[in-house]
Amino acid sequence: MGRITLEKVQKKFGEVEVIPPLDLTIEDGEFVVFVGPSGCGKSTLLRLIAGLEDVTGGEIRIDGQPATNLPPAKRGLAMVFQSYALYPHMSVRKNIAFPLKMANMPVEEQNRRIETAAKALNLTDYLDRRPGQLSGGQRQRVAIGRAIVREPSAFLFDEPLSNLDAALRVGMRLEISELHKKLETTMIYVTHDQVEAMTMADKIVVLRAGHIEQVGTPLELYHTPRNLFVAGFIGSPKMNIIGGETAARHDAMHIGIRPEHMDIVESGGSFVGKVGVAEHLGSDTFFHVHLAEMDEPMTVRATGEVGLRYGDTIHLTPQADKIHRFDKKGLRIA
Amino acid sequence: MARAISPRKKLMWTALAWGFGLLIFFPILWTFLTSFKAESTAISDPPVWFFFDWTVQNYHDVLERSNYPLALMNSIIIAVGSTLLGIVIAVPAAWAMAFVPGDRTKDVLLWMLSTKMLPAVGVLYPLVLIAKYFGVMDSRLLLVVVLMLINLPIIVWMLYTYFREIPGEILEASRMDGASLKNEILYVLTPMALPGIASTILLNVILAWNEAFWTILLTTVDAAPLTKFIASFSAPEGLFYAKLSAASIMAIAPILIMGWFSQKQLVRGLTFGAVK
Numbered sequence: 001m002g003r004i005t006l007e008k009v010q011k012k013f014g015e016v017e018v019i020p021p022l023d024l025t026i027e028d029g030e031f032v033v034f035v036g037p038s039g040c041g042k043s044t045l046l047r048l049i050a051g052l053e054d055v056t057g058g059e060i061r062i063d064g065q066p067a068t069n070l071p072p073a074k075r076g077l078a079m080v081f082q083s084y085a086l087y088p089h090m091s092v093r094k095n096i097a098f099p100l101k102m103a104n105m106p107v108e109e110q111n112r113r114i115e116t117a118a119k120a121l122n123l124t125d126y127l128d129r130r131p132g133q134l135s136g137g138q139r140q141r142v143a144i145g146r147a148i149v150r151e152p153s154a155f156l157f158d159e160p161l162s163n164l165d166a167a168l169r170v171g172m173r174l175e176i177s178e179l180h181k182k183l184e185t186t187m188i189y190v191t192h193d194q195v196e197a198m199t200m201a202d203k204i205v206v207l208r209a210g211h212i213e214q215v216g217t218p219l220e221l222y223h224t225p226r227n228l229f230v231a232g233f234i235g236s237p238k239m240n241i242i243g244g245e246t247a248a249r250h251d252a253m254h255i256g257i258r259p260e261h262m263d264i265v266e267s268g269g270s271f272v273g274k275v276g277v278a279e280h281l282g283s284d285t286f287f288h289v290h291l292a293e294m295d296e297p298m299t300v301r302a303t304g305e306v307g308l309r310y311g312d313t314i315h316l317t318p319q320a321d322k323i324h325r326f327d328k329k330g331l332r333i334a
Numbered sequence: 335m336a337r338a339i340s341p342r343k344k345l346m347w348t349a350l351a352w353g354f355g356l357l358i359f360f361p362i363l364w365t366f367l368t369s370f371k372a373e374s375t376a377i378s379d380p381p382v383w384f385f386f387d388w389t390v391q392n393y394h395d396v397l398e399r400s401n402y403p404l405a406l407m408n409s410i411i412i413a414v415g416s417t418l419l420g421i422v423i424a425v426p427a428a429w430a431m432a433f434v435p436g437d438r439t440k441d442v443l444l445w446m447l448s449t450k451m452l453p454a455v456g457v458l459y460p461l462v463l464i465a466k467y468f469g470v471m472d473s474r475l476l477l478v479v480v481l482m483l484i485n486l487p488i489i490v491w492m493l494y495t496y497f498r499e500i501p502g503e504i505l506e507a508s509r510m511d512g513a514s515l516k517n518e519i520l521y522v523l524t525p526m527a528l529p530g531i532a533s534t535i536l537l538n539v540i541l542a543w544n545e546a547f548w549t550i551l552l553t554t555v556d557a558a559p560l561t562k563f564i565a566s567f568s569a570p571e572g573l574f575y576a577k578l579s580a581a582s583i584m585a586i587a588p589i590l591i592m593g594w595f596s597q598k599q600l601v602r603g604l605t606f607g608a609v610k
Contacts, residue, residue, distance in 0.1 A: 052506050073512040085507035089525045098521075099511035146511065 002153035002186030003028045009058035019210040034190045035197040036207035078147035079156040084139045086131040093127040099150045117145040154186035228330035237299045252325035259301040261322035269315035369579035376576040392580035409559035413542040416481035420489040428493035446487040496530025533599045560585035
């Protein structure tokens with residue numbers, strides 16, 4: 001079991017309020033991702049749940065039991081750190097065994113669990129090596145191994161993939177998702193990468209300056225962002241935000257149109273502009289289009305190859321039902 | 335790319351480096367040679383280098399005339415004792431400052447270091463009066479405590495620097511893994527900091543061994559270490575260079591040998607923080 005509830009949880013560092021009182025429920029078995037720009041308090045929130053930081057106010061419950069004042073060791077959670085945080089003076093085997101040794105588990109049971117974890121994570125051949133002799137991906141696996149052998153009620157991941165190169169990151173992303181499907185244990189995952197959030201999460205918590213901006217499934221956030229911040233943060237490339245008269249015509253302060261919801265037409269579109277830089281990905285082409293009514297170029301996604309060149313005139317029409325409207329406060333207009 | 339150095343230049347620099355090395359080593363070499371000369375040869379002008387009648391008479395005389403074993407024992411107890419006591423006190427201090435620093439941690443560190451810039455003689459009278467009041471003049475205990483206090487700032491600084499190199503996340507990981515504070519220190523912190531603790535111990539044993547100001551002024555006979563033992567051969571009976579040299583060699587030999595065997599650790603200790 002691993003149901004985690006936060007009630008009015010608050011954190012101050014001295015006078016600075018990093019996390020204003022906040023409520024959140026994480027259901028048993030859920031894969032929850034905390035996402036937001038750096039400095040938004042997502043790592044602090046994770047460390048509060050872990051018990052590595054003390055809360056300034058509020059209550060944390062794990063499976064209904066008060067855990068606010070429990071030391072990290074007593075919360076039954078396991079954590080994977082950004083730097084892996086392996087014990088450099090211990091072999092891989094001893095690293096994985098450490099939490100079991102601390103729990104005074106019988107040696108036979110320890111060995112059985114280590115073998116199982118090593119097999120699942122492809123580490124069997126490396127059990128006698130030191131962390132310093134392993135590659136980044138292997139170290140990450142050891143860190144995960146050390147977390148799973150304890151059979152914790154929830155896993156906490158603090159930007160675990162940000163030290164890996166792009167190709168490895170995609171691989172590990174799949175492995176972690178796979179692990180979650182297999183173990184069905186609660187996982188809380190912190191990242192600043194919205195692609196990781198979208199691909200892995202059951203539920204995404206978007207944070208800004210310690211505030212929860214929106215909680216929802218990846219597609220809920222994509223289709224119905226609650227405000228301008230979430231609209232701009234979720235989705236790649238970013239949503240085009242347009243203000244001024246164009247927005248006023250839609251009875252809004254700002255309107256948002258995703259690059260993939262903008263159609264290129266022969267003539268007479270809603271927007272007319274000049275083609276700027278084009279990014280060719282093969283399957284897609286992203287055009288940066290300069291419009292008279294906007295300071296920033298508008299991004300447009302076209303499928304496949306389109307015969308437009310730098311400086312050409314382009315006509316665009318947004319898909320009518322995919323226009324997001326926002327009011328003066330930046331909130332979504334339903 | 336490595337820099338290209340011509341063989342001639344290399345030869346020149348090598349000769350120069352050796353020249354400097356010999357220059358620095360010369361006093362010790364000369365002391366060593368003198369300790370095997372007769373007193374008359376020791377002061378002869380021009381000096382005799384290697385071709386004299388080698389004798390161990392000076393060593394016999396020195397051992398006969400004074401209590402070398404006692405002085406050696408005192409030096410060992412004072413140097414090792416003050417260092418270990420310092421470590422016991424400095425480890426918690428350095429740990430607190432490295433892993434849970436407060437707003438004023440930097441100030442405390444600088445203030446501690448600033449005490450090293452004070453002339454030691456400034457606290458000589460108060461210290462002598464305090465020692466007399468407690469009746470601990472000329473005792474090993476006094477020397478252990480005083481030398482510990484003298485070197486404590488350096489011990490704390492060195493340990494602090496080593497502990498700072500240990501990533502806090504590893505300690506947090508051990509906490510998440512269920513380690514109590516005791517186990518965290520025993521299984522994770524200490525093994526990781528061991529090289530640092532070892533170099534700190536080595537360097538401070540040497541510092542305490544060589545310390546002459548306090549050891550000479552605060553001891554007479556019972557607690558007199560090797561520094562006092564050397565000094566006793568210089569003043570009262572006029573200068574006897576050969577015997578003084580023999581006494582010096584006997585005093586520095588143990589620490590020299592120890593230093594030789596632990597060169598690697600020492601170099602790391604002296605350049606701490608310079609290279610990660």
